[in-house]
Amino acid sequence: MSYTADFPEPYDKALGNLPLMLMRHDAPELFSLLLQGGFLMPVPEPCTLREFLCELVGVCGVYTEKTIQTIFLDGLAIDDLDTALIRPGSRLALSAAMPGLAGATMRRGGYYRKMREGISQRSLESAQDQAKDPFRLQVRLYNMVGRDLAGLFLHQGILTPSSDFRQFLMSQPQKFFDHLHAVELDGVSLPSTQESVGSWPLPDEDLGLRVAD
Amino acid sequence: MDKILRIDVGAQGGPKATVEPVGDYAGMGGRAMTTMVVFKEVPPDCHPLGPENKLVISPGLMSGSAASSSGRLSVGCKSPLTGTIKESNAGGTAAQALGRLGYAAVILEGERQGDDMYKVFIDDQGVKIEKANDLKMLPNYDLIEKLKPVYGEKVSVISIGTAGEMRFSNSSIAVTDPEFRPTRHCGRGGVGAVMGSKGIKCLVVDASNAKMRQPVNPEAFKESNRKFVEGLKQHAVTGQGLPTYGTNVLTNVLNEAGGYPTYNFREGRYKHHQTLSGELQAETMKNREGGQPTHGCHRGCAIQCSGIWTDKDGNYMTKQPEYETVWSHGGNCGISDLDAVAKLDYLDDNYGLDTIEMGVTIGVAMEAGVIEFGDAEGAINLVHEVGKGTPLGRILGAGAATTARCYGLERAPVVKGQAMPAYDPRSVKGIGVTYATSTMGADHTAGYAVATNILKVGGDVDPLKVEGQAELSRNLQVATAALDATGFCLFVAFAILDQPETFSAMVETINGMYGLSMTGDDVVALGQKILKMEQEFNKKAGFGPEHDRLPRYFSREPLTPHNVVFDVPSEELDKVYNF
Ligand code: SF4
Numbered sequence: 039m040s041y042t043a044d045f046p047e048p049y050d051k052a053l054g055n056l057p058l059m060l061m062r063h064d065a066p067e068l069f070s071l072l073l074q075g076g077f078l079m080p081v082p083e084p085c086t087l088r089e090f091l092c093e094l095v096g097v098c099g100v101y102t103e104k105t106i107q108t109i110f111l112d113g114l115a116i117d118d119l120d121t122a123l124i125r126p127g128s129r130l131a132l133s134a135a136m137p138g139l140a141g142a143t144m145r146r147g148g149y150y151r152k153m154r155e156g157i158s159q160r161s162l163e164s165a166q167d168q169a170k171d172p173f174r175l176q177v178r179l180y181n182m183v184g185r186d187l188a189g190l191f192l193h194q195g196i197l198t199p200s201s202d203f204r205q206f207l208m209s210q211p212q213k214f215f216d217h218l219h220a221v222e223l224d225g226v227s228l229p230s231t232q233e234s235v236g237s238w239p240l241p242d243e244d245l246g247l248r249v250a251d
Numbered sequence: 252m253d254k255i256l257r258i259d260v261g262a263q264g265g266p267k268a269t270v271e272p273v274g275d276y277a278g279m280g281g282r283a284m285t286t287m288v289v290f291k292e293v294p295p296d297c298h299p300l301g302p303e304n305k306l307v308i309s310p311g312l313m314s315g316s317a318a319s320s321s322g323r324l325s326v327g328c329k330s331p332l333t334g335t336i337k338e339s340n341a342g343g344t345a346a347q348a349l350g351r352l353g354y355a356a357v358i359l360e361g362e363r364q365g366d367d368m369y370k371v372f373i374d375d376q377g378v379k380i381e382k383a384n385d386l387k388m389l390p391n392y393d394l395i396e397k398l399k400p401v402y403g404e405k406v407s408v409i410s411i412g413t414a415g416e417m418r419f420s421n422s423s424i425a426v427t428d429p430e431f432r433p434t435r436h437c438g439r440g441g442v443g444a445v446m447g448s449k450g451i452k453c454l455v456v457d458a459s460n461a462k463m464r465q466p467v468n469p470e471a472f473k474e475s476n477r478k479f480v481e482g483l484k485q486h487a488v489t490g491q492g493l494p495t496y497g498t499n500v501l502t503n504v505l506n507e508a509g510g511y512p513t514y515n516f517r518e519g520r521y522k523h524h525q526t527l528s529g530e531l532q533a534e535t536m537k538n539r540e541g542g543q544p545t546h547g548c549h550r551g552c553a554i555q556c557s558g559i560w561t562d563k564d565g566n567y568m569t570k571q572p573e574y575e576t577v578w579s580h581g582g583n584c585g586i587s588d589l590d591a592v593a594k595l596d597y598l599d600d601n602y603g604l605d606t607i608e609m610g611v612t613i614g615v616a617m618e619a620g621v622i623e624f625g626d627a628e629g630a631i632n633l634v635h636e637v638g639k640g641t642p643l644g645r646i647l648g649a650g651a652a653t654t655a656r657c658y659g660l661e662r663a664p665v666v667k668g669q670a671m672p673a674y675d676p677r678s679v680k681g682i683g684v685t686y687a688t689s690t691m692g693a694d695h696t697a698g699y700a701v702a703t704n705i706l707k708v709g710g711d712v713d714p715l716k717v718e719g720q721a722e723l724s725r726n727l728q729v730a731t732a733a734l735d736a737t738g739f740c741l742f743v744a745f746a747i748l749d750q751p752e753t754f755s756a757m758v759e760t761i762n763g764m765y766g767l768s769m770t771g772d773d774v775v776a777l778g779q780k781i782l783k784m785e786q787e788f789n790k791k792a793g794f795g796p797e798h799d800r801l802p803r804y805f806s807r808e809p810l811t812p813h814n815v816v817f818d819v820p821s822e823e824l825d826k827v828y829n830f
Contacts, residue, residue: 070530070534071525071530071531071534074503074525074528074530074531075525104487105487107487108504110504110507110508113507113508113509113520113812113813114813115508131503131504131507133503133504133507134487134488134491134492135487135488135492135745136488136492136500136501136504137488137489137492137493137498137500137501137556137742137745138498138501138695138745139681139682139685139695139727140501140504140505140510140674140679140682140695141488141501141504141745142745142748143679143681143682144504144508149748150681150723154508154510154678154679154680154681178503178507180500180503180504180507180528180530181492181495181496181500181503181529181530182487182491182492182495184530211538213538
């Protein structure tokens with residue numbers, strides 16, 4: 039099942055006030071290897087996983103229930119989106135249903151969840167108990183979920199180390215650049231060909247990346 | 252499938268073939284057949300490489316029919332690696348070919364005379380056995396090249412590489428795929444050594460003149476098979492995840508769970524996991540000439556989880572390595588390069604080695620300081636040592652447990668002498684229960700058939716109660732044993748779990764084929780019968796509850812990042828076989 043809802047307005051337009059790269063690219067799923075490697079998202083204050091996905095990013099309803107079948111927060115398998123709490127330092131991974139007994143075991147609310155009891159999330163801390171400061175959440179999008187949600191997350195904008203981003207671009211085949219129509223770094227246009235990537239003046243540290251078609 | 256081919260390798264003048272009616276073994280196939288023959292005909296206290304052991308090769312009950320994803324071939328014997336009963340299965344084209352020719356089993360038995368190696372040719376006209384010393388010590392790919400001009404590429408070959416001929420405890424039996432490559436392996440338990448001990452290098456099966464097996468009730472069969480395929484196609488795992496990424500889609504997720512055994516099971520996460528992921532694997536294959544991320548290991552598989560891996564220049568390297576292989580040679584050894592893993596996979600297939608056992612053995616050798624963790628070239632050289640039978644290679648070829656013993660190490664991740672697969676039992680304890688108690692030694696597929704809630708094996712289980720682990724593991728093992736008898740690939744399990752109508756369609760397909768009216772209860776009864784025979788055999792071979800344990804260090808050494816140990820009590824493990 040692909041994610042089909044409309045893209046919402048980005049909830050954080052400033053993206054941490056980092057240098058901002060804007061790419062016009064019409065096949066965001068081709069970024070999925072970057073998204074499996076992990077990136078950061080700005081979060082205004084601690085919230086539940088459902089609040090993060092649905093209210094901030096815009097991943098709601100049927101897709102969340104049917105396709106995002108395997109979720110890890112800080113390495114713990116998540117069964118309940120409404121009790122899983124996102125807070126400073128959190129690491130989130132989203133995946134589709136996985137094969138095999140291990141896959142069945144990891145599934146949200148799955149029949150075999152007892153088999154991974156030691157690594158299931160138990161904490162019922164509330165967002166109310168947390169300081170209301172903004173922070174950055176580590177996110178990893180895997181497999182089908184990465185392909186389906188690439189457009190939405192990249193539309194919201196992600197924060198990534200420049201070195202990872204450059205490495206990702208350097209490993210892309212020509213096909214990736216066929217879908218790239220324009221590139222801007224902090225409002226300055228850059229050439230969008232494969233050969234030009236090496237000369238892009240990327241910052242030394244992190245950058246904000248937003249992709250739209 | 253109404254006949255059995257027996258090959259007496261000790262007959263005067265060379266191996267002799269006898270074809271007999273299926274008799275008492277009627278209705279058996281796959282693991283049900285291999286287990287029953289070994290249970291009835293092999294003395295449990297025999298030496299696995301001695302004349303009393305037998306090698307039973309059996310297509311699943313549905314193999315050779317038009318039923319989707321039903322081409323699994325089972326091989327059974329007493330295992331040289333574990334000393335227990337063994338069933339090891341693979342895809343490839345041979346099960347369909349044997350099924351179409353009407354063979355419910357091929358049994359290699361008796362005492363080999365002399366050092367000659369033989370090849371067996373089976374077609375619709377009968378069986379021919381010839382001396383084949385020109386094939387001696389050929390690795391599997393070279394063997395296939397040599398057979399090609401004689402038999403063409405449409406036949407199926409079941410063969411051993413050099414490891415099987417040298418009777419290593421880690422040695423597989425290869426089965427050719429639709430491209431006539433020896434890529435599918437009955438890997439676990441050293442079954443290749445038993446074939447080697449019988450002096451049979453290969454069986455060439457030509458079913459080109461044999462028709463597909465016809466169902467007793469064609470209409471019902473066709474309709475239920477259609478529904479079964481529809482169910483497989485519409486499910487997220489069997490219709491999308493597996494065809495797109497293959498089984499290696501699990502790397503990222505197991506790593507995230509902290510259950511990805513790294514550096515010989517010392518850590519639960521590997522920092523370079525992304526460089527080994529199924530996502531990268533699929534993308535690489537799409538971008539390389541000749542690469543194919545979606546491919547069936549035999550014709551008629553609706554899932555198609557296998558694939559073809561090519562190098563940067565588009566040359567064939569190996570099949571798409573599976574999750575267990577990428578893990579065993581990759582993260583477990585600290586090797587983070589998919590091309591190096593592909594090379595190791597090719598060498599394992601060529602020499603005829605189980606990739607799980609070989610990767611874990613190399614991990615143990617790395618721990619012993621033979622080579623460094625992360626040394627891909629060193630690992631490749633070690634596999635060559637095994638394939639060529641050097642003194643070091645012979646130690647490694649005996650498996651992870653023996654290697655650890657030779658180097659004076661406690662840290663051998665094995666149960667009953669067999670290497671653990673790619674899931675750390677400290678993170679996923681339920682899988683640990685299955686590793687400990689399986690009749691086969693540490694085996695991930697023993698608890699793979701995740702349909703127990705539908706099957707209601709042993710009544711309704713509440714998986715959240717304390718004793719849930721043992722009950723779940725038992726039920727999984729029963730369901731798996733039953734599925735292993737049918738010839739259906741274990742990967743159908745996910746669609747069956749989620750979609751009761753797909754499970755019914757599968758049972759109805761069997762009913763349509765055989766004109767039966769089986770229900771889920773009959774499937775459960777078959778699974779229980781198989782497990783009981785296996786357990787009884789093991790008991791007589793000297794295995795008791797004290798062998799159903801994980802190595803102690805899994806209860807002593809916490810695994811990062813969750814710092815968990817395996818703490819399921821022994822009493823709980825002992826309950827698994829209370830049925
Ligand atoms: S699902 Fe994969 S292993 Fe199973 S039969 Fe199909 S291709 Fe072979």
